[in-house]
Amino acid sequence: MSASEALETTKLYSVAGMLPKDEPLLSARPFRSPHHTISDAALVGGGRIPRPGEVSLSNRGVLFLDEMPEFGPSVLEVLRQPLEDKVVTITRVQGSVTFPANFMLVGAMNPCFCGNFGDPRKSCTCTPSMLGRYKKRISGPLFDRIDIFVEVPRVEYEKLNAAPSGESSKSVRERVIASRRIQQQRFAGTNMKANADMGPSEVWEHCQFNEAADALARAAMERLHLSARAFHRTLKLARTIADLAGEAAIGVAHVAEAVQYRQREVLV
């Protein structure tokens, strides 16, 4: 985290009385994973004299919601404002208070009640109405604010029992840092830090692409019925993927990868 990000997050922890004694300034990004029985007030903050909730405690870090559909419906919906505005405003009789809440939401869920939907080996025992009910537990507008959907399938025996072959965290981290550096140069002199912070005018300025990519983006927009918000988010994602590859222009491959992260309809 940069010094200003660290100070902002440390202030929130100080107000919440959660600052570790041996670490006066938080330097690592926070990671919060509240249980799904959490209340609205605990998630966004509250109390007679409002205190920061989990969304603020994960400021500049990750808020991980495991078993997302198990969270109460009103609990998930309170995430809408902080996800869009990156701050949360709590209003009580005494007045209103605004806390920063600039976090990355990571959620995990089963595909259905029995957990087997989409599995090539095991058959799903849920009825169609159960599938529908499970899907409806997370509202459309909330899905709309999620940029990346990934299915995590069963790992086959051969892979599970093989020697580790993947990339190390260190090399991934180096790539991430390199792309963050490109973004910092792009937004130098503004208060934006990363591609995710771009507003509509910046998207227009920085997310231009060539004709082939344009055709793909148009097709995706029409085929997937993307909302304006979803489309903008896809463009930002394509920008990030191009940055990771170290390329100045957004190409077809980058748009294609960004679009495939959006395909939740295929999964649910």
Place this chain on the structure above:
Amino acid sequence: MLTKTKTCALIGLDGVIVEVEVDISPGLPAFTVVGLPDTSVQESRERVRAAIRNSGFEFPMRRITVSLAPADLRKAGPAYDLPIAVGILTASGQLEANLNNSVLLGELSLEGCVRHTDGVLPMVGLARQYGMATVAVPAAAGPEASLVEGIDVLGVLSLRQLVDHLRGDEPMMFAVAPTNWGHGGDQPYPVDLADVRGQEHVKRAMEVAAAGGPTYSCRALQAVARPCLLARCRRSCRP
């Protein structure tokens, strides 16, 4: 006699400077706190009374009125103990000090020790914003408070220590900002992405999310290796 000390009240991360006025007048012994104090501030009367006596000072047996201004803002929390106690000591003539440019924060124990309170960092930031020169905070919150530049921070262990400092008997050192912070990103990974078998596309998605900034969200379906994947994600995605 009337004296004034200053402290802070937080509203979210912002707040205001609260003036603590202490008036000691002849009359039946009484100790009242006005200015919308909540229960924890009301209880500070008992802590302050005991702390003053147990620090070797005299608690004035006269009519004491404490006013927390602005009076329309609700005050909560134990941070008002220290300014009230110091106010009583100056109003009763046991301490002479110029506290116009100082902010005092801290909860008192019955024996006179200063205990940690919540929200010290934003309060010190606020004091600096209002142009205060010195701030006295609980010693436990000293490192946290010293992160704010441009204001002198006193990490106070006890009421007695602060009074000795203000009298000039035993001047205290100002707290200095800790130097050993900011290395969170350099810690070795307890678990490594390389240990996750398969799921290459999930790792790639996490990389993209980490690169794009804190508002990318991702959702993993049927997350078999999910908790361990995330544990790795947290370590590896720290830019």
